[in-house]
Amino acid sequence: MTTRSNSILRELVASGVPVTGSYLASLRQVSSRTIREDIKGLQTTLQSHGAEIEAIKGKGYQLKIIDNDKFRAYVKEYLQPAAPDSQALPSLPEERVSYLIQRLLLASSFIKLDELANEMFVSRSTVQNDLKKVREILKEYNIALERTANDGLHLQGSEMQMRFCIAEYIFDRQNEQPRHDQSLPFLHLSEQERKSIWNTILRQIKIQHISLSDIALHNLFNHILIAYQRIQDEYYVSMYHAEFDELIQKREYQVAKNIVEEINKTWQVSFPQEEIAYITLHLLGTRLFDNEDGTVETVRNSLDTDTYDMVTFLLAHIDKELHLKLQNDQELIVALALHLQPAISRFRYNMNVRNPMLADIKANYPLAFEAGVVAGIALEEHYDIRIDENEIGYLALHIGAALERSKMETTPARCLIVCASGRGSAQLLYYRLQAKFGRRLHIQGTTEYYRLREMNFDHIDVIISSVPIYDDLPVPVLQVNTILSETDLRTIEGFISREPAVRTYLRESLVFLHQPFSTTRQILTFFERELSARHLIDDGFLDSVLERENVASTAFGNLVAIPHPVTPKTEETFLAFCTLDKPVRWGERPVQLVCLLNVKKDSTEDLQEMYELLGRVIEQPKLIQRLLKAETAEGFLQLLASS
Template identity: 35%
Template sequence: MNARKRKILKKLLENKKPITSEYLSRLLGVSSRTVRNDIKELNEEIKDKAIKIITLPGVGYFIKFTGGDIGKDVIEEVLDDDNNAVPSMPDERVRYIIKRLLTADCFITLEELATELFVSKSTIVNDVNTVEKWLSKHNLRLFRKPNYGIKVKGNEMNLRFAISDFINEQNNNLTLFDVSSYEEMFKDISLEKIKNIISEAQKDMDYKLSSISFSNLLIHIAIAIKRIRQNKSIDIPDDAIKNMKNKREYMVAQNIVKSIEKNFNVNMPEGEAIYITMHLLGAKPFEDNNLDLNDIRKIVGDKLINVVKKMIYEVGLFYNIDFSRDKELIIGLALHLKPTLNRLKYNMNLRNPILNEIKDEYPDAFEMSITASRILKREYSISIDENEMGYIAMYFGAAIERLKIKTKKINNVVIICASGMGTAQLIATKVMRTFPWLNIIGKYPSYKLEEVTKANPDLILTTVPINIVDIPVIQISSILSKDDIERIGKIINIDSNTRSDRIALLNLFDERLFVKNLKIKDKFEIINYLSEMLYKNNYVYEEFKKSVIERELISSTSIGNLVAIPHSTLGYAIESHIAVAILEKPINWGNDKVQLVMMLALDKMTDNEFQCIFNELFDVVNDYETVLKLTSAKDITEFINIMKNKEK
């Protein structure tokens, strides 16, 4: 089974609804006819596996399990059995080449790679260019020597971190007790022995490693053994050695080193004990145990507390949301960042197994973490990747949820009007049309305030000044102006499940910001194209484009399902708008195929407004059938109608 067929199987398994050949063809970059042929061949290959791919004309494909629950297990078995197949997709070839280069101790020729992968040398040249970009992110380079081939060059510690990153990228769902996925990289090293050594060492520690920290340390020790056997060791600066030897974790690291030397018959230099100490310090958790801010300050130091407050202030400045009084956020971030800074100081990586879920479920919190991380980068001169940002986003996500709990839900409204019941009825009708979920429980003249308080409303709208303290009051005009509606919207904390959010989203589209059948194959060229479109229409400042590119370099804005949503991290919008590009054909955007690009240019708004727009947009584009319709839209009018008619 080739890589393309495996992708088809995985996609069918992920989706509960039938998937069309058109959608699969765009996702895979092949014709619908090729997809149909693949489906036919797949059914032949899996006909004895208690599963079958059913075709519903005009509807699509779906998997039928003919053997009960066993069918899903069979699919996973089929996919696992095929892991050793020769890579055929470009991204799989790139991973294969990266692995070969990282594990090789000598030069590799392009001809060798072409022979191993059954492709031409020119194809390998293109793949190697992509490999170089991956290596550069880890401060490594590709060394070319005529008549010898290619080889990875760089600092030993950077090389080890790159190997660790590569392994984690391939084994994103790995658990603590499942080391089998690592074994292919370390065929001559017993990972079970390393696991037992770490478990034994934990008995001398006053804390337990998290599952992620445990597996991270296991990988790095296995890499260390492999590299030492190749006569490669880490060069640790003298000041770092002196600093680490004073730590309690250094004694634990020494015990780990002694056990490794005994079990694996290797001689580990002193730098390796320091290397393990760094890992233990980077994994050390801190519990709040109901401590107050002064206690936390003693643990993490004044500087870190002040940096956390700067991070929260920066987020508040950009998203117009006040977290400054949220002590749980301040304490949680400070305790999280203390060990994180130890890791980042030495460029130590820690994968985030739920990163994609965080980006999908809490896009607003993830964007806040990007804004906050700029402060960390500036204050400590460190690089922060999207895995670490994902952890920071979890704290902001929790803070957002706490704000929702504290914000009283407004349902029942009364109207006070001095100019008669006719005007009051007109106001009530307009309010219900704009905010249909609100319940108008009464309309009163201004002299019946006692009856108003007895009705116990959540909100009072009045055309005259009144003196009521315990209930929110908004004074409005007799015609309920646009400004009045905006003030009502802000105080009632508009629910993102309402139709008004869809209307707010649709108002951001503009026929001057819509392009169809765009023939550009590079995502940064598309970003440049749409940024220029917004700039020429005076919707953004000149700096907007640079900010969008910087955001894209931090973490891909592709959200899957053929959609990317590039945007700025620093605003630079004069008016809030969305520029749309429907590409002629899907292109590679990060790890995904993308055909629909929607660039957000959002002027300063409240967190609630920002969250509502993001949630509404994600609700629309997460449905693959809607995305297919949107990519087929002839013009902006049809595009907006498709979005408008998409059911929640």
């Protein structure tokens, strides 16, 4: 199955309702004719796997499942992420960019442009165009792509930055569940070596009473494997003396040293001191805290004053901008402080961190993400550093958990939550479930996957897990997304929605349909002109909107973008909408529906319901299709208000 056909099937499975060919074409940025051909191919494939695609006149395509068991088996086999060492030919631009980065990182000598073009079956000009994006990405790691007329292409950068990039672009970017037996590209290690290193790490973190999330453990394992292999290939990290002297004073240095000494004894690989310091960096950049499972008061008393003061400063900043009233939430203060302690180490050493839940966080928790943006800006100003979307997403996890906690009105009712992504996402799941189901669930606690076998199931009726669990357990397992979707909530027994009170923010005069714009700048300039004509904005509005885009793209997926000023700029709160004849590129995503969000200066309004409405719109492809087809402002707003 091609990548495009795979994505079409995913869209049909996720939707559950008819999806138009034009919508699918917009998402993949191909013609409707191409989609029709893809659908024909899919139809042929699915007929022998328990399903078919039904074409409904005037509505689009809908997946019809005939044999549920047969189709589920097919989905499990073909809709799972490809193996890390998969040799599938890249076809989409982003796939080619990823492929080029991998080739360049692993190359032991210069690579010719024609060689890359032949490998991907594309033209030289296509490769040259893809390399522009490659250069942009590598620049984030301080790695330069050098080209010489005779020799070809090669990379220039520090060994540490090379390793950060290898961890991001060569290791499996989809599988967040740590495994010692997975096949890893470029590593020449045997399964016995990998298993031995994995067990060494587990043993040492247990001896040292260190608590790591599954993802943190997975990342630490990956980086030690990279170091192990690169040392064997005679590539070593280097550090300034001041950095090295500071790291060897850390408690984590001794933990790293213990891990390395055990590996050295078993496999006779010599890790220099600077390599031990490199592993220390990764321990510092994970969630390390002895009392993480203690009471809020116990953990609070263990925090250093600077971190605590920074968190209270961030929450004051958020309350000033968004009026979420979270400043006295002690659990949130502790959670953010625990997150910031290792995060600050990542900021200082320019360590990359990837957030696999970023798209879901932006789509399902737009208000929490916006609060994360506000916190990120404050952190940047305080530490004179750059905070990227991934880090903002992790801050938003904790804020989202606090927002869910604030909705709780009843005592929770028996389940165990398994989450691989750490305390923030586990707490988000915890409070989301409490808020939605109340007394119907009694949540006994949360745990990581690798600790599951240690649990006592005597008082547990069900496990709700964000990762696949293949173990034979004495209780049923419900697998859900970390960011719970409507389907997940129905699976756990229904979904309770609230009718948003946002009609006061909607105006027919601020709905602009079927516009011909082709760039983000044109759209935002148009909004500025229209709002200025209505005396709704002052000078500097457009600059503030563009400043917000520079922090993190406001394209949330499913063809929707929600731009807004970095700080409130208007005298009243309102929404303005624009639909486009054709999708435009908005950051990394195609966008065809733009909602300009304007919040009143010094507003004390509770905007959470408005953000929830926008979040629900983003989640509903069918609704987006209908909004894009709307011919009148009145019809557009009626569709929106009924979502």
